[in-house]
Amino acid sequence: DVKVTQSSRYLVKRTGEKVFLECVQDMDHENMFWYRQDPGLGLRLIYFSYDVKMKEKGDIPEGYSVSREKKERFSLILESASTNQTSMYLCASRQHVLNTEAFFGQGTRLTVV
Amino acid sequence: GENVEQHPSTLSVQEGDSAVIKCTYSDSASNYFPWYKQELGKRPQLIIDIRSNVGEKKDQRIAVTLNKTAKHFSLHITETQPEDSAVYFCAASKAAGNKLTFGGGTRVLVKP
Numbered sequence: 268d269v270k271v272t273q274s275s276r277y278l279v280k281r282t283g284e285k286v287f288l289e290c291v292q293d294m295d296h297e298n299m300f301w302y303r304q305d306p307g308l309g310l311r312l313i314y315f316s317y318d319v320k321m322k323e324k325g326d327i328p329e330g331y332s333v334s335r336e337k338k339e340r341f342s343l344i345l346e347s348a349s350t351n352q353t354s355m356y357l358c359a360s361r362q363h364v365l366n367t368e369a370f371f372g373q374g375t376r377l378t379v380v
Numbered sequence: 381g382e383n384v385e386q387h388p389s390t391l392s393v394q395e396g397d398s399a400v401i402k403c404t405y406s407d408s409a410s411n412y413f414p415w416y417k418q419e420l421g422k423r424p425q426l427i428i429d430i431r432s433n434v435g436e437k438k439d440q441r442i443a444v445t446l447n448k449t450a451k452h453f454s455l456h457i458t459e460t461q462p463e464d465s466a467v468y469f470c471a472a473s474k475a476a477g478n479k480l481t482f483g484g485g486t487r488v489l490v491k492p
Contacts, residue, residue, distance in 0.1 A: 300480070307389065309469060309484035310424070325479065326381070357423070361480075366412035366431070366473050369480055371423040 273358050273372035280379050286345040288375050290358030297363035299341035304355040316341055348379045382407040384472050386483025394491055399457040401486045403470035410472040413453045418467045460490045
């Protein structure tokens with residue numbers, strides 16, 4: 268069974284704080300993704316990574332950065348959290364070679380107050 | 381970049397009836413179209429996918445159709461059951477390893 272694990276299920280942070288969301292996968296997948304899920308807006312891609320230390324911006328990268336120092340771990344960083352970043356964050360991973368299924372983490376519900 | 385639109389945003393059906401969700405995509409180079417189901421409080425999980433060399437695919441009560449010329453694909457659920465109640469997402473992907481772009485989601489409610 269593929270496992271994609273996000274470090275926190277719920278987080279409450281203050282405006283202006285630096286926030287780290289961690290994601291780990293155990294299937295040696297090359298590709299990892301961070302999505303943001305908001306009602307009516309679906310899953311919007313923030314950043315993705317296709318290899319260690321490689322990253323590409325998604326559709327809504329503003330206010331976020333990412334880090335991939337090891338193949339199994341992909342971190343999303345909110346440099347200075349703002350209330351409009353209150354959302355559900357989902358990490359996903361999948362193989363690179365073929366178009367295949369993406370496996371999701373359980374999600375992190377972030378509230379910025 | 382790719383844009384995926386999904387309709388309707390909500391769908392209420394009577395148990396036993398069929399449900400149809402439609403998606404359109406913008407990039408003609410997209411060649412992989414998965415559908416994900418997200419139950420309340422759970423992570424999205426793949427339920428069926430189709431590739432651009434196939435027009436239709438079926439798995440028990442669910443089926444997906446693809447019209448490459450019109451750039452749209454649809455999910456069909458027959459004989460709906462209460463456990464089909466969930467949010468469904470369509471997605472499109474252009475090539476191996478490329479990003480997966482999702483539609484806005486459809487909340488399906490099956491009334492007993």
